Amino acid sequence: MSTTPYPAASTPPPGCPAHRLYGPEAEADPMGLYEKLRAEHGAVAPVLVQGDLPAWLVLGHRENLDVARTPSRFSRDPRRWRDMQEGNVPANHPLTPMTAWQPVCHFVDGAEHERLRGALTESLERFDRRGVRRYVKRFADQLIDGIAESGRGDLVADFAEPLPMLVMTQLVGAPDSYGPRLVEAARDMIRGTETAVASNEYVTATLRELVAGKRVVPGRDFTTWMLEHPTALTDEEIVEHLRLVMIAAFESTANLVANTLRLVLTDQRFRANLSGGHMTLPDALEQVLWDEPPFTTILGRWATGDTELAGVHISAGDMLLLGLAPGNVDPQIRPDLSVPVHGNRSHLAFSSGPHECPGQDIGRAIADTGIDTLLTRLPDLELAVPEDGLRWTSSLMSRHLVALPVRFTPRGTSVTAATRAPVPPAAAPAAAPRSEERPAVRPSWWARLLGRR
Template sequence: MSRHPSLPGEGLVPPPGCPAHGMNDAGLYRLPEAQNPSALYEQLRQQYGPVAPVLIHGDLPAWIVLGYRENLDVMRTPSRFSRDSRRWTAFKENRVAADSPLIPMVAWQPLCVFADGEEHARQRAAVVDGLAQFNRRGMRRYVTHYTRELVAGFAASGTADLVRDYAEPLPMLVVSRLLGIDPQDGPALVEPTLDLMRGSATAAASNQIVTQTLEELVARKKLHPGNDLASRLISHESRLTDTEIVEHLRLVLVAAHQGTVNLIAHTLRLVLTDRRFRGHLSGGQMTLPDALEQVMWDNPSIGIVPGRWATRDTMLGGQHIKEGDMLLLCISAANVDPEQRPDLSVPMRGNRSHLALSSGPHECPGGDIGRAIADTGIDELVALLPDLRLAVPETEIGITANWLTSRPSSLPVRFSRPRSLGGTEVTAPEPATGAQPLPVAASAPPAVPAHTPSIPKQSWWRSLLGR
């Protein structure tokens, strides 16, 4: 049995045949340096079992939770595993550098993901109620509008990178508008939001850009409220402070954007490269919503969630966890736990018991929004460009992976250049000059503007399969 990770190295030796890269002298893996995270998780599982010691930025010790059951145990028992990062021993001992890339993700902030009990319930209620005002039908119309706008921007060239030109901007255009951000400000937040999750040296600066934008939003919405999340948080009976409002808007923006980007990118990669996947869709064995659930099993948008902190000495997965230890919830490893999925070739159609959206009191409240953006966006994209095909060999599709997330680096595609979309000549769209009404449950969903193309309802999955 390995010893407590607060003293890395004692009693630990590298596994036989293990490469030295990404390890310290005592044989503990430095998680952010892993070149192949999935392979590392399985190696750790074989060596330590469902819970393993690792090192994170600054050679700080932590436990990575690999097992499905063990992840559920941590997620569902806040009395043993708190979300309050002020419990972390490394914080108490001043071992976390002020400029550490961990700070934007794990430093305590006044929001629901760092709270437990009554305080968590108070803050979370405001977010849940705020998100509940957006109905799914209205959301689909909203996604449709921005999808057509993006496609019109690159359709004339007959080529595109579906990650850079589509998967990254679409969720930000939609989510930022749901928050109440002006249309012209949304695109500028794409790169800072992605950078936050990379754990890069610029993460703190990116966090400041996002925070400043949201502080300005809250000040504006106090004077001019609307049908948006910012206005709802301001007026909610939970009486959130200004700081709490900004932090919760940041949480929703970063989580919804990052998660949906990865979900769209992974699904499009399968559509373009996996004949069996396309065959199941075109043959009716699997719907697009089912396909999204399969992707969330195999390629969850957030691979690791930091973190939880032990409230007392306890046991988990055969390891002695001490009070104040950090735990990293490894969703990627839990979703492929051999005890849960002994045969990974068996499809998980319609099965929502994956952990991509967490579980327990901190389960993601905006999962349906991410699903709606991905479902509608992919459906609309391939209907507009039914002969999408990769512009490079499948083997050249790289994966951008870090210790928290992974997704295709790019998806270069070609397609027949349409002369027009719905009778409108294909040209780059004019910049938006005014805000459209948001799709809220209390009113009719916004109509798709007349100049955007109509969608022919055809079997585009069959056209993909036919290629």
């Protein structure tokens, strides 16, 4: 593993180098790297992120909760990041879309956080949960219809990835035509690639058009409810919260669906417990959220002053990453990983404290209803490749399946007028993405834009 010494402000113990959390070696086996760091450093480890910028990775479950629940010591405001203040994070840095300050609730603390978070959660709470599940059922049926007659499919490209964005596009009141490029841009942002900044700009511009349209033609949707909220949010604040909700929902829910389906297809005991009624699907989702959380780490927190965490000196302005995946397998709380924890919601998958994921129940509803619909309609699903042939791709914050090929008995479609997706409210005239930027929508566009075949 490549190493680089830390600057004096955040010096690890002598002889303990900081490991890179990016690059081929780290991406090949992130969980293996986390355990190596735990063995070398304990609950908090010095690491390097893109550009060899120093940070601390929190590996312990209790330590993750300590950081997440005490914003007075560990702020969510990236303007406190010393490397940002010193000009070490240029505008085109891969992490800029995730760390450049914006007027959004997860980048502020205290009273301002309560104001913005209140508008977000109260708008989310206006959704009829049964209505959300009906949307999920309709879109899940459409996606299943796309592969039903062939008897084969890829449950990542054909189901897990398109389903959350189809649902979220509907819930925010956006035209369906926004979907393809938004998915492409969202994935690019999460990966932190060289084009992440451009993808972030595209998402922001698209959402600005949506907000402008809803001011003229409101609807019964999340965007309109944010506009109507008594907090009187600015357009910029609404755009940033739409971006937060859609990007977080896309990545986290797509990974949750894919990881759960992989377990169903590869673990016979898990599938038997599920089909035999010994474990409910919601319980199964919680087990997956423990073992394979959608986000492996969360970037980031910044120390408000000099402090200690698990005996490690943290300097003011240091960046910390919440280690959700390593925290969930901390031997201090899970000495035997073979013991089931399904139904137990004390995992770190959605973080904790004042910045805990506000839309987690919608994500659970999408995953629960979508998977239930799939397994009901295609009960004889089986993996079409050897289990050891499955591949993953990893980034600083997440790890996801590249593909999940399956086969099943071909059957007819079920699309009727009742299962077709509802037509979204018409938006006011606004500049749509240029035609040359938007791929033609043909039957397999989800597979093509995500590089799947």
